[in-house]
Amino acid sequence: MRAVLQQSSQQTTKPKLGVSACLMGAEVRFNGGHKESHLLTRALNEYFDFVPACPEVAIGLGIPRETIRLVGDPKHPQAVGTVHEDLNVTRPLAEYGEQMARQMNDICGYIFMQKSPSCGLERVKVYRENGAPFDAGGRGIYAQAFCARQPDLPVEEDGRLCDPVLRENFITRVFAYAAWQQVLKDGVTRRALTEFHSRYKYQLMANDPRQYRALGNLLGNMGRSDPAELAPRYFSALMSALKTPATRRTHTNVLQHICGYLRDTISASDKQEIQMLIDQYHQGIVPLVVPLTLLKHHFRQHPDPYIALQVYLQPHPENLSLRNAI
Template sequence: MSSTTKPKIAISACLLGENVRFNGGHKQSLLCSQTLADYFDFVPLCPEVAIGLGIPREPIRLVGDPAHPQAVGTVHRELNVTQPLDDYGQQMASEHTDLCGYIFMQKSPSCGLERVKVYRDNGTPVDGGGRGIYAQAFCARHPNLPVEEDGRLNDPVLRENFLTRVFVYADWQQLLAEGLTRHRLLAFHSRYKYLLMAHSPAHYKSLGHLLGSMTKETHLELAACYFSDLMTGLSQCATRGTHTNVLQHISGYLKQVISADDKQEMQTVIGQYRQGIVPLVVPLTLLKHHFRQHPDRYIAQQAYLQPHPENLSLRNAI
């Protein structure tokens, strides 16, 4: 993304403090409304209000088959808003094609992504639950879009993973807008190689093989498959083990230019990170220090070193 463009993220309106809940209230997320608002353009959406349900209103819940539940009133079972919610999800998915992510309200029968309560006819909940009607319809149209629930964003690892994917998605959208060429696709992959290695070594290998078979004639048809697999790989949370592997790879570019003492310090700090003694930001800061003293063109363009704005401090707690 350009330095002046913020990635656009759709968000359940109640999470930004809008009084659109069934009880006339909200579920404001301070993380979203305060911390993240400086870095993203939020698009607030509330499907239940959009399809004509009032504020306040009778709550709805999911009933029946967890794979294909119905959204009905908790008091008046004849109130069935399944189709309107599905239709609105498809409509919003077709209208909002410039999104780079979506933050959904957890547990909502319209917006929840997973483990939303689904009830049997006798009133008992089904094990495992299901997905909200609107969320299901929206996500089906944008399978590669980074999506997350607000509650899960309180986990530092899940938060960093989601926002990393948002910025990668935004970068890909800009690449498509500029015009996808074989050279630009290879440059994009080169920039994200170490980030992908940290999230999924298997996808790192398979996508390398995929692009290795690419020609000028096949790059466009390979691009969609490439990006889908890339987002799948990045959706896997990196671990201390996989991060350590990448840190070791990157530190290898310094072995000819830093002193033996500096090498020992680097290995000590990477080891401390692997053991959980220090967060990821510590070895990364040391690496950046050495690369400022000894610049390397290949490492300088690696997104892994800074995949999101530094002031978000996303790697301070992982």
């Protein structure tokens, strides 16, 4: 049973992640330094192949170099030099973002350097012409162009990955993206779409219950529609739903649903123990891994073929221990 439960998170090859090169320890920053993330280089490198890129170096800015900043309309800022204002690298950064989005067509996610005028995803400072910052931040030029070309790709900033809920959510999305790439590789059919959605039923219910029902209706009304035409719309909606972090309330709801598959096979005392742990999780006394571990134990003793296929039970490698802190 354990092998079946873990199959959803295991890949024949490690998923590839794009990453800002400075986060991998490359000395490519404006001052010749780096911003190595030990989470990436020590904790995640066993499970992912990283594809580093530094857009500022790639477009010809040196090391060390003059810093750049975002100026003008926060929605459409310009990337200019902080010393020489005639240095405008907006177009080269945007073009490089589009180029890399085309070239990195086999990655399953991207981790960007926060606050960077080239790579930041949100809250990047944008300045008025008089030098005063806007209250609202913007997005780095390279990151904006890249994400526009790959809108369904899971993306996150390094700083936000320090939050255990956001970290677990991002990596869940990365493995979902990788699983979908396998569906595309094998060929999109009605059966493939239905089976994929069935495997993600409880994961979707945890992340976005409303979208879970909407996606179920979408496939349920597939009829004679061309699955190849439906698939991109389905997957975009799926990735949007998974981006919503699950809460204790939605996790608890899913745990209760899964527990229902054991009602005819385990003793009253075992049911009481599971219920106690689910309640303790809901109250914030124990992490999610505690009731999940007990549920998996009982499903090893009393296998259920439908539950065995559910990605929710192991959406990422167990050794990452991502659910120990949520």
